[in-house]
Amino acid sequence: MTQQALKLPLWADLPAFDLHLDQLLLLVNEYVAPISGEVVTKTMLHNYFKLKIIVPPVKKRYGRVQLAGAIVVALLKSVFALGEIKQGFDVVAKGHAPQKAYDNFAEIFNRQTSANTQQVAPHISATSKDVVDQLTQVQYAAVQAVLYWLAAKSQLHDLVVPAKAAQDKNDQRPDV
Incomplete structure (x- = not known):
């Protein structure tokens, strides 16, 4: 896995136009699969929308909010239960605009992965x-x-x- 593969796009780097589900799925997997090694499926996305973990699309048109949400859920789901991710999203949604919340997550992720690739071995006493x-x-x-x-x-x-x-x-x- 290269350092470049460990970088998330910022909000401004996400497409500014509406996407179809297949396009959303393709982009999510382009960003997440090199990092997690896992592939997100249509069924998974439908479940995230149905459970309102990610804001559901309007008239089957998916925007930056859905793409950013899918990226974050795909990365967190191996660590947290979906209910915990929803709780976290709900807390964030009350205090921050989606753009700010996503950019904060992506910037933290990018800084941490950059620091970890520069320090190949973990610090041991x-x-x-x-x-x-x-x-x-x-x-x-x-x-x-x-x-x-x-x-x-x-x-x-x-x-x-x-x-x-x-x-x-x-x-x-x-x-x-």
Whole structure:
């Protein structure tokens, strides 16, 4: 996998015109498959729209919002449950325009992958007695992935729980 393959397009780089589903699918897979090694299918996209994880299209025309959403979901689905991704999208949608939210995600992704390709081996403490071989590097990366996943889940929970509590409180207010 080349460094170029590990780069997401920014919002401005996404097509500014409406797409058909086949075109959307082709672009999503052009961006995501080199990174994740997985292919997104029509059925998967239909499920994301049906579950309202991604904003459904208008009259079967797909724009930047659907393309950006599909790219992000395709990358996150191997780490988070679809319900968790939807919660995250819902939180982001309340505070940010889709363009800003997507660009932020893409810029973070691009910075992190750029930093990781420059640092081929993960940093392992100089006092470590472990033999720094390829297996150790894989184990280190796997542990880091789990720890980052746990941190992200915890942070998402911290965002969702107060928002849900506030919504529940508003729902319980008597009408005056």
